[in-house]
Amino acid sequence: MRKNTHSVAVSGSSLNTLAQNGTTFDGQNAAIISGQGSELGNNTVLNGRAKRKIISQKMALSLIAIAEKKGEPEKVKAFWNTYYCQNRLITHDGRYHGKYCKNRFCTLCSSIRKAEIINKYYPVLKTWPEPYFVTLTVKAYPLKSLRTMLKGVIKAFRQIVGNYRKMNQRSKGTKLMGIKSLECNFNPVRRTYNPHLHVIVPNKETAEILIKEWLQKWTAVHTIRKAQDYRPIHNLETALIETIKYGSKIFTEPDVNKKANSSNNGNIHAAAVYNIFDAMEGLRLFDRFGFDLPKGTAKERKGARVVTKYGEWVFVPQYFDWLNTENELTLTGHVPKTELVNLLENNIDLLLE
Numbered sequence: 001m002r003k004n005t006h007s008v009a010v011s012g013s014s015l016n017t018l019a020q021n022g023t024t025f026d027g028q029n030a031a032i033i034s035g036q037g038s039e040l041g042n043n044t045v046l047n048g049r050a051k052r053k054i055i056s057q058k059m060a061l062s063l064i065a066i067a068e069k070k071g072e073p074e075k076v077k078a079f080w081n082t083y084y085c086q087n088r089l090i091t092h093d094g095r096y097h098g099k100y101c102k103n104r105f106c107t108l109c110s111s112i113r114k115a116e117i118i119n120k121y122y123p124v125l126k127t128w129p130e131p132y133f134v135t136l137t138v139k140a141y142p143l144k145s146l147r148t149m150l151k152g153v154i155k156a157f158r159q160i161v162g163n164y165r166k167m168n169q170r171s172k173g174t175k176l177m178g179i180k181s182l183e184c185n186f187n188p189v190r191r192t193y194n195p196h197l198h199v200i201v202p203n204k205e206t207a208e209i210l211i212k213e214w215l216q217k218w219t220a221v222h223t224i225r226k227a228q229d230y231r232p233i234h235n236l237e238t239a240l241i242e243t244i245k246y247g248s249k250i251f252t253e254p255d256v257n258k259k260a261n262s263s264n265n266g267n268i269h270a271a272a273v274y275n276i277f278d279a280m281e282g283l284r285l286f287d288r289f290g291f292d293l294p295k296g297t298a299k300e301r302k303g304a305r306v307v308t309k310y311g312e313w314v315f316v317p318q319y320f321d322w323l324n325t326e327n328e329l330t331l332t333g334h335v336p337k338t339e340l341v342n343l344l345e346n347n348i349d350l351l352l353e
């Protein structure tokens with residue numbers, strides 16, 4: 001932690017219910033915390049949190065502006081929740097506690113969700129003899145067809161797996177299994193959206209069946225062989241991370257450092273991101289098929305408790321960090337890269353969709 005030389009006014013967020021503070025009956029300051037919280041010890045992790053918080057807030061503000069323009073008050077509210085996600089933290093006993101917004105489009109929450117999925121699935125996928133990575137796509141479509149096509153992609157996949165399950169029950173053919181993730185890219189030049197599935201399967205045979213059936217299902221009207229891909233997985237962990245990117249990439253160019261500069265505007269297509277999340281509403285993005293996870297041991301849930309020795313921190317965008325409400329120390333000492341700051345300041349496009 002480093003001391004700030006400037007004084008800054010900080011304000012708490014009322015959305016925070018998992019970490020509240022007040023005064024006990026005997027006049028001591030007290031906070032209510034619940035759950036396990038997260039470890040404070042690892043500075044790399046903390047820095048990552050600060051970085052995601054910066055990205056998440058900027059994106060939330062852009063999405064709020066778009067939702068307001070489109071007249072969607074419910075969405076405006078949801079994006080504000082994301083803006084305040086983990087905004088106020090209570091630190092106690094080497095851990096920090098704060099409220100998660102749990103929204104899909106929240107960078108902080110999806111990184112937690114991703115980690116949970118990886119922890120859950122990695123031990124199972126590790127036992128597969130020759131895992132393959134499969135990409136199944138349809139053509140790119142204009143916005144008006146996006147939701148229909150996303151639903152169509154899910155439905156087509158479910159039908160293929162269902163047919164093979166029935167055949168398998170009649171002792172014919174393979175039972176298909178794997179994990180799948182629905183994604184969508186935006187092409188800013190053609191202004192089209194490309195729904196696709198990323199799939200990990202246990203073997204080459206399953207990968208080939210999926211592609212064959214996919215092409216038959218969609219026919220040449222909607223897709224071509226060249227757009228489908230399958231390849232053996234050499235690094236399962238990387239493949240798993242790639243598979244569960246969670247719906248939509250925020251940056252059309254994943255390499256933030258390479259592309260960011262003030263003259264190159266529109267790296268982040270916020271309106272397109274908005275449309276993709278909107279079209280994906282209620283659709284399951286990540287799922288397994290053909291197998292069950294082993295029953296895990298349920299995590300011990302720590303209930304709400306009152307603590308009197310604690311620190312309170314509020315995120316201050318100008319500092320890119322959480323500041324202690326008493327002494328204004330920074331929590332992480334995170335200094336964002338200039339490229340990222342520039343990108344978020346200058347390169348978010350609110351119009352193109």
Ligand SMILES: [Zn+2]
Pocket residue numbers: 082085086100101102103106107108109110
């Ligand atoms: Zn969140």
